[in-house]
Amino acid sequence: MRHLSITGFYPDDRQDDSLQFELDIEGTELNEKVAHLIESKPLNEVEPGELLLSESQVMTLSELLGVSFPEGLEYFMGTCAKQ
Known part of the structure; x- marks a missing residue:
């Protein structure tokens, strides 16, 4: 089963590529809502890989x-396989 994950890193100019934030989205209903919000499609149609999130998308996801997403990071959404 697939689910979505949100990760946060410092911007490239910080020259620190270590993971600063990680959130696995739990529950089928919530994953579907996030997929529709960010990709405008069902979760099963979201392509593998990571997508850079805009500030407005991060604010909407926070709500x-x-x-609370830490400030000063770049956030990405990706698909994960749950085992």
Whole structure:
């Protein structure tokens, strides 16, 4: 089963590529909502890989997920396989 994950890294100019934030989105319904919000398609149609999120997408995800995202990071959404 696939699910979505959000990761955060410092911008490239910081020259630190270590992972600073990670959030696995739990639950089928919530994953579907996020897929529709970010990609405008169902989760099963979201392509593998990572997508850079805009500031407005991060703000909307913060409200939807009830999560405070640390400032100053670039955020990416990707698909993961749950085993």
